[in-house]
Amino acid sequence: MVNKAAIGGFSAILLVAAVIGVVAVTTRSGSHGASGDNLTSTSKSISALCGPAVYKDLCEQTLSSINETSTVGDIVRAAVHVIVGEVQYANQTAHELHKEAKGPIDNDGFEFCNELLVDAGEQLAAILSIADDGHRLDDFIAWLSMVLSYRTNCLASVESQDLNARLTTALQNTTELTDNAIGIISAIGSFAKELNLDLNITLDGATTTASRRLLSHENYPSWIPAADRKLLAAHSSISFHARPNAVVAKDGSGQFTTINAALKAMPKTYRGRYVIYVKAGLYKEKVIVTKDKPNLLIYGDGPRKTIVTGRLNYAEGVGTYLTSTFSVLAPGFIARSMGFMNTAGPQGHQAVALRLGADAAVLYNCRIDGFQDSFYPQSGRHFVRNCVISGTIDFIFGVSAVVIQNSLIIVRRPMDHQFNTVTAHGRDNSNEKNGIVIQNCRIVPDRNLFPDRFKIPSYLGRPWKRYSTTVVMESLLGDLIRPEGWHEWDGGYALNTLYYAEYNNRGPGANTGKSQLEGLSCDQ
Template sequence: MAKKVVIGAFSAILLIAAVIGVIAITIRSGSTPSGGNLTTTSKSASTLCSQAVYKEVCEETLSSINETSTVGDIIRAAVKVITGEVQSAYQKVHELHKDAKGSIDNDGFEFCKELLADASDRLAAVLAEADNGHRLNDFEAWLSMVISYRTNCLASIESEELNVQLNAALQNTTVLTDNAIAIVSSIGRVAKALDLGLNITIDGGISGGRRLLAAADGYPSWMSAADRKLLASHRPITFRARPNAVVAKDGSGQFKTINDALKAMPKKYSGRYVIYVKAGIYNEKVIVEKDKPNLLIYGDGPRKTIVTGRLNFAEGVGTFKTATFSVQAPGFIARSMGFTNTAGPQGHQAVALRLNADAAVLYNCRIDGFQDSFYPQSGRHFVRNCVISGTIDFIFGDSAVVIQNSLIILRRPMDNQFNTVTAHGKDTPNERTGIVIQNCRIVPEQRLFPDRFKIRSFLGRPWKQFSTTVVMESLLGDLIRPEGWFEWNGNFALNTLYYAEFNNRGPGASTTARVNWRGYRVIDRREASTWTADRLLGGGAWIPYSGVPHSLSLVK
């Protein structure tokens, strides 16, 4: 076996040397994949930085690597420099906050502080796992979250002067993080070419490799033995987990509010914590803090168990703070729950559900609002068999999210408004994020139906420079305009965005009169396959263990 590894590695070295001529990887007999040493030449840093936008900075960052550098050493070199910049940016945010005027900017700076703290957590996670070569897909996702924090931070500051200063303070963080994603992606490509056993997919992601936080039996390490057995049994959708806590407005449970149940969660617990919320309308603002990971919350149905609120931007509340239900903790699952914001179209930005965490799953849920109703802010998310309704940009954020087998309902906005289903916030080219709508139905609500041709409705518009959205294998109602997509502000992002359609059907699916932007394309099956739950989310490593139905590939 050792002889076979050496021969295979030697052949791969010859191949890579012939193709790129600048880098070789040797594997000592008996070493683990993550122990592979990068034998560098004078051009090896240049090779690792080949995808970087800021190449000179990237090569300078890797100037310390040498012939003894491991993959972990390279990742640490790329990430450590970011941590200092995040700390400097936090200090600048604190200083600028003193000049904030009005509640919107005040909320915005508080949000920025939270996001930069989250960025530090994500960077620390990468550094802690840097030697684990099986987690390259996780590293790209976590680093992408760092950039999404910067994007959402800037978007929350209304003052033009303060926004300019804040942008300058965050610039180095953005440059270094985008470079780090490019470096990790390059490592994945080289590892795949040399067959290092990391289970790297064509696009650099990890498919079928070690599970997210995996234990010895392949299930995530946070799962209890009972939970693993339960999920492995593939229970039907009527499954109800035995709850740790029961919430009921009528007093028949241990708690009358969801917040009280969350407060009572133990600070340390093993496995998944389960909260059952009985039927009722719960008028409360809920935040699942980041110290409460691996929470499963389920109700009696999305029209029976409803969490509701009406905070909105028009009344002076920052967009992120309008969320009725926010998730900050990784490994979150919601089943058979309803999340609403009832501010109406006149409230402008008014979020029903915000996801600022990695590896979240929603199943058989409703997310109802108007503008900005669903905010998959950052991280990787899988949404299945849900209903999502709204008007303007009602699915927005800078996450990697696949929405599958769901009903997407466009509602009636104010008479002078239009409808856009999505507004993705990808702000740098190397971020591993995007909104994917797969095998869904996009239709008007009954109140919009009579005016569906009068009120313009589009699939999306580019919130940020590299906005990325794919609509595939879905039924598009006749309310979708022939041009399909809408501008944000003139020619902004039209050449740099990535908007794609594949194998859609229905009266709104014709692409003959679609926009002629450089960034728009009708894609083939091969390209569409790169936007599946497995390829975009690394979903094979964690979605099956949520216990929900799913498709990791194209449906047809």
């Protein structure tokens, strides 16, 4: 029996030396007469750590400073520090290109890019500040994936082909270095498993000491703290479990009459969860939970009683991200028993009801109602349970890791000659760790679509970006879902790189025998 290393922190390990040992043992067992002298070298360990990297030469150059005494923190810092300067360069370039932008959409797009590139710098700084904490590998990978998602969302918001191409070039080094960094940190976790280290490191939501498993209908992702799980699991009135710091009521019976006023009054520093209770009412306001308001819990009297509504839309010259009725830019957000709505209608084209632009958001017993692009889990990790989401085209879209569980997904009637797609995921890099998972849900037509549900095509999704990743599992699919299941984005685009899967679904729309997408991974 191998003794497991009992240490206080992963950073105490001289990882490169340990990896050399793994490489040596692996190579000797798989070759004849290999020279041990050629194996015990730092270059071998760097090659091993760069194994998952797409841009291997660049990866080995990035890790050239490490040696046999390097710790996990040293390797993480080496992989991440080089990205910081590239993000700053890309942000400076975006500022310069913004001066050439013409029209409101591209102006909005560059404003979004500048915001996202600042966010990218902050995510990198957060990793560097705790790089020695090897128990946070899962967080590091998630935050680096967010950096890549910022790049994808930024470029998607700039419509000018010339400006977009120049911005893409400016972001190329950021993209390659970040993709490599995810691969390097993934390799660290893999070697920890191979070395049999009892470190309770989490990767992709599961501990390395156990095999990866599917999330059950009653479980929560590992990143949700135990206290929050108890809060979410409570079936009685949430007011008994979360005493509000502020009460919002349109009739004047609370401390504030608008949600924005309550947010403005929130203390700049607050320990624990800050709780806002919003009494029943229709709140016509554009709400942004800014990044300086983390760990906010907002709850209402029910998703049909407490509703935040707006109608900003792309057709009227507003950039997609700015159309959102309710935006979350602070981590650790929870919403319960709330409704979020965009009433622009199908003629408004892109019109977001709820945008999640920060890590670790949870929605419980909420409604998200709109048409095209109604729910925008932009980036980060999110969990949605017991909710209702409605829309038409790409109405669950973004570049995040989001699990939608035990929920009702309602497909609405689009404009004439349009078709419906439930999802449009935007993963654009091979090492990026995100995707959309729909589990134990019902996908059904609304009453206005029902009479024409066989005339107006409805699909589970289409690939917004090259590595679009979407899984629909253990769900009831209504007969409105076309037999082929999924739709192309643009001809053969992404058909050989996407990952779409259907697992153990039921209902008349669950048959996977007629998929027409070549290269599609579709498991039943």
